[in-house]
Amino acid sequence: MLLDFHDRLRIAGLRVSLNEWLTLMCGLSKHIGTLDIDQFYSFARLCLVKNEALYDRFDQVFSDYWSGRAQQFDELIAALDKNVPEHWLKQLDYTALNEEQRQQVEALGGWEKLMQTLAKRLEEQNEAHQGGSKWIGTGGTSAFGQGGFNPEGVRIGSGPKRQGRAVKVWEQRRYKDLDGHQEIGARNFKMALRKLRKLARDGRADTLDLPTTIRKTANNAGLLDIHMRAERRNAIKVLLLIDIGGSMDYHAQLSEILFTAARSEFKRLDTYWFHNFVYERVWQDNARRHTVQTPTTELIRTFGRDHRLIIVGDATMSPYEISVAGGSVEHWNEEAGAVWLKRLQQAFPHCVWLNPESADWWHTTPSIRMTRQLMNDRMFPLTVDGLQAAIGCLKTPMTLPVPVQ
């Protein structure tokens, strides 16, 4: 019966492993989380869900699975203790009642009568009760109470140990806010960028190389022979080109986060800015962008092929700005933007384009489609997942189909 629950969890994208499932079963057989369905809920979540971002999804599956069959839970737990015949378990799937039980309910006069009797007994009873077969309480066979054996019984309230609220915990969806693929922060970006690390020892030898020192000392008949070596540093070099102004204003905050993350993560980072598309000039200082500019050819000359090129831009513009000479909105460009992009790609084959625009809308904008084609599909959304994919892509160089002069 519970295997169906397992399947549903997996379908919902919760990667429940066999090991975790067996832990849950092992716990149930030791009577953990068997007191009532609230306990079962929290124990199952404890075993199966390992990220609070997935709590909401678990709540949904749980609620979907148990809605309308919460009563069956008690039977399931009772079944754990006894070796029940197979057909009884099977039957649970179809109906909660067998003929005899149905007759018992009928004997009380049907559903409405059941509710009336309940109200009456609630009035009569004025103390806590457990066990027995008439009064409302836990663990009995009366139709009223919880944790009992009457399948169509009415479940009543809760002691201090239970979570019996009107709305079930999993139905409140308390963890809705935690579910998010767009959880973005400088820290997450840093973690993604860190994958681009290439640790190398270069520079001054300033830390003690203990293994070599020990080995050399041993070779030296026990006389100290100290060896030093350089510290391991991140040797990756990154060239960051960021689109600024115009439609990028909407994404300013996102670009800022990426910029902050990149600056603290890479010691060798050079950042230049451009507007809409890369042409013959870029600049480093936005305040003096019209006076102090750097020719793109200088970038290509200055930085080696081992630099990783990351272009950040929404690529949202008129297609002419990419494909036609003189198409730029700001100045007269002698050569088309596409030519300059190809030159950059040739100079820095390890390159990607990060697009802050949501990937769902890329196909609707012609200039994004064009840029993506020019980048050989090496365009990724500026999300944590996208950045991770981009970093993976940066490890291999891009192959250029047509050489450009």
Place this chain on the structure above:
Amino acid sequence: MSQISQNEASPSTYITTDELQQAIDAALTLERPLLIKGEPGTGKTELAREVARRLGAPLHAWHIKSTTRAQQGLYEYDAVSRLRDSQLGDQRVADISHYIIRGVLWDAFVSDTRCVVLIDEIDKADIEFPNDLLLELDRMAFDVYETRETISAKLRPLVIITSNNEKELPDAFLRRCFFHYISFPDRATMQRIVESHYPAIKQDLLSSALEVFFDLRDVPGLKKKPSTSEMLDWLKLLIADDLPAEALKADNVRTVLPRMHGALLKNEQDIHLFERLVFLHKQQEKKAR
């Protein structure tokens, strides 16, 4: 039924939810490590101390830094001392076990009573750190290569691991743990927490302080929302100054910020943001009149 409530003779200031209680019971019964996440200041580290206290078990705390390596929790071989001793001709140098320094897990494993191990802020360490501990936490045993012995746990300790979510933990590691997320306490729970810490607090002061506190948490765009520990610090200040409840009411506040706000808001930008919001709010009220 609940194992950790057995030893509840001494008064406690730590309030657990049923879910958390069950998580600890499950971790004790099934002998799995328990991974605790939650907002900073919701008492993750405090939990381990409290569990140890209630079980009457010794606590072995291992606080993780960015430079911590997994090996340090097991043992370290102090090669430099041995080198120095060998230069000085010390007799100790002949026995390598003199230079093995025990780590937290070693101490916990050889303990005669069941103990609680706290691995605090595991996400601070390198990305590979949890993977290096997989086998040790699974088998509760490890080898000492220098002396060729195996240290295995006499009684499997209860391992409580806390994380602040700064790094994703590897899947293989997560699969071996129980996971519990301490959600932020609701108003009623918060009241219980405060009352357990300051039993003598005046009810009117508490309720107006709670009001200010939860309002403050609702302010959109705060970089660091005040949490339980900040609330407790703030109340300590309020009680120390013996402020009446009226001092916290919005009408009587001469400055825009609640009294002693330094305990609640710890970020300059947050204070500015809060001031601006209060200012806007007052202007709207004026217009409405």
